[in-house]
Amino acid sequence: MSVQFNKVAILGLGLIGSSIAHAVRAYGGAKSISGHAKSAETLRIAAEIGFADNLHATAADAVKGADLIILCAPVGACGALAAAIKDAVEPGAIITDVGSVKGAIVRDCGPHIPSHAHFIPGHPIAGTEQSGPRAGFAELFQNRWCILTPLPDTPPEKVDALEAFWTGFGSKVERMAWDHHDLVLAMTSHLPHLIAYNTVATAGDLEQVTQSEVIKFSAGGFRDLTRIAASDPTMWRDVFLNNKDAVLEMLGRFSEELSVLQRAIRWGDGETLFNLFTRARDIRKGIIAAGQDTAAPNFGRDPTHKS
């Protein structure tokens, strides 16, 4: 199924917003692109790169005439954006978002959605550790899943149209309830980021090992965790503030497991360690078989890092 919206309004022009604009240019999905960003500097950079047809200083101006509106701001800022556009949304328009938490989006944006529009929360599971309007690129969503969490009263053809918009970028789409999304992502995304941030913080606070040693010898494994710990701090602050219960649940599970590993190390229980380490290989194989990571050793990094 091919889809062509008349005009997509992208509110927020960071990594995800700018990537959507590039993807629309590259693969279609809308005849024109209007963009809005809160910061004048972001608008200036967006104009310089030229990934939108029109740029607007206010969100309300950007959504005029748009039949698809995508909120691409940090989760904590989406409620205010929805409030700012509510009187300018065209009848029949789809309003969606790209936030990493869906319960908070339903809670914060829901009350501001006009009854003549259709609110379909969404979340492309795609990104890089970079942020801002220069970080976007058209291929970001290729081969990645996009989760839609439609509310029960949304007309199916509207959900189908939004699904087709994402599949046009090379994404696969799955639909689920918002509360299940928040639990799944707490495990596959929020907990890993928290653990990565925490490991980096641990390394930064040692007195026996210098920062310079941590950096030099990071190829032993530490560097892998620093990539996701370099992600946008505002976005991630908002994720943890807005998915508190699910994150604390996963963190509790993580800590329980860690106690078991810690005891195995303390007691010299090699069998428990070996069995747990062996099981971990299977999930990596599953991820590669599902096309969600590269099979190349070291993520295919060039060992010289000269590229």
Added chain:
Amino acid sequence: MSVQFNKVAILGLGLIGSSIAHAVRAYGGAKSISGHAKSAETLRIAAEIGFADNLHATAADAVKGADLIILCAPVGACGALAAAIKDAVEPGAIITDVGSVKGAIVRDCGPHIPSHAHFIPGHPIAGTEQSGPRAGFAELFQNRWCILTPLPDTPPEKVDALEAFWTGFGSKVERMAWDHHDLVLAMTSHLPHLIAYNTVATAGDLEQVTQSEVIKFSAGGFRDLTRIAASDPTMWRDVFLNNKDAVLEMLGRFSEELSVLQRAIRWGDGETLFNLFTRARDIRKGIIAAGQDTAAPNFGRDPTHKS
């Protein structure tokens, strides 16, 4: 400084052992290569690939005539290897290893080193998540650090010769005391692996989120941790059994930090989260500036994973 040993004996032909053999062929460092592996299957594969000049079913046969002997077995197996070769080591030969723990190597191998040989424990901070004799490649050590932990009575010219062997592969060499090595690596390598294994185990034990969902939506961050969690289970069991004190120390620090983060989430303390997340970016920048990781987004992975 260029170095040319007469014959290097590589005992253990997995990822590191086979990579050393490939690197000697590619960059020099020894006129001939003899290899030994405990498993007949590994010897068969090594013969098929042809990265050694001679292959031997016993370690003692492999070290005959060798002026450089490298133990490339898991840490827990090196003591037995040192014992097996002790009557066959040539006078003046250097014996080194590549283990991720140095205290245990000194403890287990030290007593078996003949007085006419020179024991210089070593550790190249290089590897991939793959293992076995097919996993090796000549470029593995390029741009990576190799740590040597010479004992006080080792003649400096012997340490210099071993250093030149590693720099010939494109490595940089640092010398430090074995106990400091074990503390540094507990932070930069052992703790990250433990955390990665533990995160994967947590994901595998959930009843609310299926394995299939974890795999599908792993691009949210989880997949990054699964790479190091796919490393060789035997090697890593031995690391944790043999660097217990330093690992438990770092794990204690990690758990303390995690309690702070957990409380900040529970209390909705966005400022603490934001400040900690912001600091984490600096260490990533330091790692890239030091040439220890790629600056390309997502480690430069091809998003389609078709390569």
